[in-house]
Amino acid sequence: MEISLNTPAATLAEIGTIVDKAHVELHKCYQCGKCTAGCPMADSMDITPREVIRHLQLGLLAEVLRCEAVWVCASCHTCSARCPNEVDVAHLMEVLRQEAKKRNITPVPDVDKFARIFISNIRSFGKSHEVVLCASYNVWSGHLFQDVMTFPHLVMNKLVFFKPHVVKDKTAVRRIMDKALKGADKA
Amino acid sequence: MSRIGVFVCHCGSNIASGVHIDKVVEAAKLFPNVVYCEDNKYTCSEPGQFKIKAAIVEHRLDRVVVCTCSPRMHESTFRKMLKGTTINPYMLEVANLREQCSWVHTDKDKATDKAISLVRMAAAKVNENTSLFPSKIKVTKRALVIGGGIAGMQTALDIADAGHQVTLVEREPSIGGKMVMLDKTFPTMDCSACISTPKMVECSSHPNITIMTSSEVEKVDGYIGNFQAIIRQKARYVDHSLCKGCSDCMDACPVQARNNFDLGLGKRKAVYTLFPQAVPNKAVIEKKGASPCKFNCPAHLDAHGYMALTGVGRYEEALGVVRRTTPFAGVLGRVCFHPCEENCSRNKIDQPLAIATVKRFLADNARKSGKLGKIAVTAEPKDQKIAIIGSGPAGLNCAYMLALEGYKVTVFEALPKPGGMLKVGIPDYRLDKAVLAEEIKLIEDMGVEIKCNTRIGKDISFKALRGKGYKAFFIAIGAHTDSKLNVPGEDALGVVAGVDFLRESNLGNNPKPGKRVIVVGGGNVAMDAARTALRLGSDVTVLYRRSEAEMPANALEIDHAREEGVKFEFLAAPMEIISENGKLSGVKSIRNRLGEPDAKGRRSPVPIPGSEFILGVDTLIKAIGQKVVQEDLTAAGFTLYDRWGNIAANAETKTELADVFAGGDAQTGPATVIEAIAAGNKAAKAIMNYLEGTELPIEPYLMPEATVEADELKNVPRAARGRMPMIPIQDRRSTFKEAELGFDEKTAVAEALRCVNCAVCSECRACETACQSKAILREQEDELITQDFGAIVVTTGYELIDWAPLYGEYGGGRYPDVITGLQFERLVNASGPTEGHILRPSDQTEPKNVVIIKCVGSRDENKGKAYCSRACCMYGAKHAHQVLDKIPDSRCYVFYMDVRTAGKGYEEFYGRTREDGAMYLRGRVAKIYQEGGKLICKGEDSLLGKAVTVEADMVVLETAMVPSPGVVKLAGILGISTDPDKWLNEAHPKLRPVETNSAGIFLAGTCQGPKDIPDTVAQAGAAAAKVSALFSNDELETNPMISKVIDEKCSGCGLCVGCCPYTAISLQEIEERVGALRVKRLVASVNHALCQGCGACAGACRPGAIDLQGFSNRQLLEEVDALCL
């Protein structure tokens, strides 16, 4: 299908704010693909990190917000470290995730679910708690038996604790989280 | 009333689009003294200039303002124009309405206002202009070309062909530059050497060209037409007027040095020519100084020299190197405490070389193979007789040196056997006395007479010897008596001095120390005494008043003593010797603790009250220091001692008696064998100077220490120091057999090859022997040559960016098979390290899969340079072609961002390379890593949008060009500028590409920016043309816009003198009339030839006595007023 490049000014403006948040100057990228080449997750991505940038250069925001790549990104920052033109790809990926969340676009639901659970975990304990975390993740995500084989080992070696340790001042932590998440999507 | 004409230029639309020209014209017409104003599309064009000339005539103008581009651009154009008119060329002002107005402002109305102000100022200034008249200076018609690469050679040839003299200065030992390193040149693929070496020859044979290799420009003064340059001719250590360019010296040199011409892919000798076709084809020696081993040896033995020769199995020569300094190779190899090893650079990465033990091997090996031989005396026999008192290492070495010079030497020895402390001090288990005897015999065979059992003061006296015709004396009687303990009961029977005890044992009078022996002291004599007593069957305890850390004895000696079973009582000192009826029975001692450090920084012992204890003992050996025996000398009529009781002599071994010299322990107090040998050698020199009335240096020739830093050694493979085999421990406890067995040949050679060649040249001097024409100048020094030049062309070229520290993801230099393009050129070059076969540096196998990566260090502002290096795309294609062409069934992958082939036949060449089968992949490699002997390259094919992996056998990085090292320093010397990347700035990117902003200094080639050979050669021609044009005049007009001093105002404070960067101002005396009388006073005066018109002095002059002509204070004030009032 043919792509029109007569992107509406509004969209271009949106892209502008997004890349500014990530301190990225799109024009600097000359599409060498070093980011993709070094990306450990590239194989699992629908479009490569370079193509994410390319889409934005061409004003194709929607495509980027709905792509899986930005969610598959593991935030290892290898791309940013090696980019010849100082384009902070990793940071851009992160901002794009946040933007997509705002619009309730979550093309890789599991990753998002995990994040939500992780955060609610913190809301309730102030510290993250592996059992609750993984268990509830497995339930929510429907991967009921993921890594259950590891569980006995964890238990036998007391690598898990069932009485979660919690912060004393839970309310403080919650207030901070709520304030922070105002604007961003409530976890 | 002046008549000013104002001419406003549209500069096409450059000014017109940003400024309302008409408004400017209208405004200008109303300025004071402006009688005419007009505008013009292109004022600088022929018709434009014509209109100005016409206006001058028609309106009788006497000064002109041109409102146009920057004066940098066209001021000179309009000055030239005015030459043809009634107006002096300096009655001109240029108002810059382009660079400083239309180009930099967006608001046309505001820009117009600014333009009008600029014009008003110019008009006001020009009103105060005065006619100026340039003076003439003569031109030195000799050009200095800096850098002997293709650019430099071409420039030099073109200037020389125009009939002018050229001096071509090159830092390397040969001209040729980078181009001769290349194999083929794109796109025609003609052989780089075949087209560049003829140019080298042409340069060297051209009557007008003087080549100075191994040279650098140190300083440049003066100005266009009249530069003075100081050029440093670096020492080459070879007389090029004698060197025939045969390779005898190189064949003889034992050193394997890094071959920089092959970028480290191969080795070369320390004496070398840069490459086989070098011009001049003369050898040079790379000397970084004196290697630490030599430098730190008291006698400055050429340790590096004999190590290098041993490494290549030339043992006899190596032994010869030792014998230049001493015949005692075998002795020193055993007993020297080798400061050389303490200072060996290998300490910085693993363990020092076993230098002494290798020296021992040389002697032992010679003995075993019966090659100990005789030491030939080549010098003419001389008839002066010299007497040496004492046959220790100092005395014998002095005798040896004198004998080598042909003197008649007699050595007088009090003891029955010669050798001094070597014989009677050092026990047999450390030094097999047969070795000593043989090495002493070497000296006797040279004609030295040794008279034993002859004691000075008893059997001979100085007077008598002088009577016998002895012309000089060397006193080297050593220090053979002990220092006293100064405790009660010291004289008891059974208390003996260490030196006496050892002497008895060493002379074979095997003493019987009894069961319990206590040795007092912590020095080497104490250790020798203890280990000797142990071997005589005693149970030995060493009593030392400090802790082990403070023991002066050599650490190895202490370890050996302990291994053999010697016991130690540290921090204990004897207080009283207890004896029953005159016979020693015990020693009362006290415990110490360590107090404050003394002057030498050694913590002094402090007795702990009440800690006394008694040890039973049969023999107590005092070994707390030795002293010189004075009685004999005094008896012989010599009485000059210092306050320590040593013989008083200066550093040159001279005593107050002109014909008497002294050295060794006798002069310094107890010291080491090697120090004694050094003293002996010095004495020999001093005596010769005395006898011959010469003033030769006493110390051997020595360059500054060549230190090597640890990081320079980080790629040196680690290798453990050779292990010293020893006889079984039980033999060591019970016999006097030599404990250490020394190295076998294999170990010795391996050890010698661990040498990292700190100074590169080992000073073995094999080349001196090998050179038929005696061209080696071992002690040559740098030379400074001053010469006048009329013009300078800089052609210093480029080097490749040091990629390793920048690209960790490419292995950061840890993978030998990841190489640069230039290294590839050497690999594929017939005269390269692999004779043109492309082989992996790691294992010398032929790579089948080769990856080429472009833009490494270029187009990468994050890690390298932002710019495009311009030639890489093409030589990348060339390398791909060469791989596919030279390696059957090979594959070549080229990773690129863009392929830039702007050039005649370039795109076609790129096409052919693809036709050859090169696989071009659009993307940057993100990581290279090693797995199973393969280099895995991870990239993206951005056209496919997929990550790709290539398993390569070799990777070639096409790295960015950067300016050659030192260019910034040179720019400073020449007063020319560089850009942020340190490329030299041309005067104008389009119109003056080979000129700099300093008149008379030109650029050509890659010093100005990355470019390929054709462009470089073209620039070289252009630069040569500029120089020839300059040289076509005998005289030059000087810039008349220079400083002028108004004597009446000048107070002679001299402030201007200091602030003038061109040293053009000096204070000179003038005479003037004050009332009736004439007085003399100092005023500033400006040298017109030197002044560059910078105006610094005018600014600095407080009374305002200096005016910069054309920018007089008056003119500037008028400008300011015009703007502000």
Next chain:
Amino acid sequence: MKYSYFPGCAMKGAGKAYDFSIKYVTKKIGMELLEIDDWNCCGATAAHSTSADLALGLNARTLALAEAQYPDLEIAVPCAACYSALRSALFSARSSKEKLAKIQDLIEMPYEGKNEVISFLETFSRPDAMKAITENVVKPLGGLKVACYYGCLTSRPAKIAGPDDVENPMQMDDIVALTGAISVDWAFKTECCGGAHHVSYQKGAVPLVDRILRNAQANGAEAIATACPLCCLNLDMRQGELNKKNGTDYNIPIYYFTELLAMSMGATPKEVGVEKHFFPALSLMEKYLVKGGSAV
């Protein structure tokens, strides 16, 4: 040698061996760790993927607590993820007055961004610590070939992570060398292990562990040393699986670099929880402890 200490959530769970060994080593070499009272989770990837402010707030709180409790101590952090999160917060606090004000307002606590945040690679690399370690090594792991694995967050983003080389860091190698083990030269020191994706995106994450193990094996490593509970867990947990699934023959026990230190200082494997690893790590240690021990 005194630091305020942020253990992080994992140290109480899967990271026990790390916790034990750090305690053991710091005790031995006289390094004092004062745990920050009432610290909270750093939020890890989940937080900063959700909202920059969330990550900022969570970490700023902990930093503020530390600043209040131990005003003049640096904050030592064992977990790479926590380290990175805390440091980014510290950096934005230091980036501008406005930012700092915003943070103070967010956490409603006084905070000035005073105290430095450092990893245990850093604390142990400092001269005094190196010296103390050397002095305490009694059972050198003579010749054990270790691949030091740093992971992403101790080395990237460069300006957050601190001094060491991004592609080929050496801090851990230098520390491990003190134990008598030999650190091998390999290429995956700072390659990503997949991090949290091992829970939420396994199919993509597992191959990353495979690549890392392959390169370690190819370069002759007998063991891998890590400085992060998550890295350790991922490499450890997946190794057996991979062997089963792909028929690979990886046999590279995963340790925390502090376990190696502890054992070379005479700790028994059990004391530091070596047996707690998924992939059997005990026997290799025992083998070398004998070797090394006798070598002294």
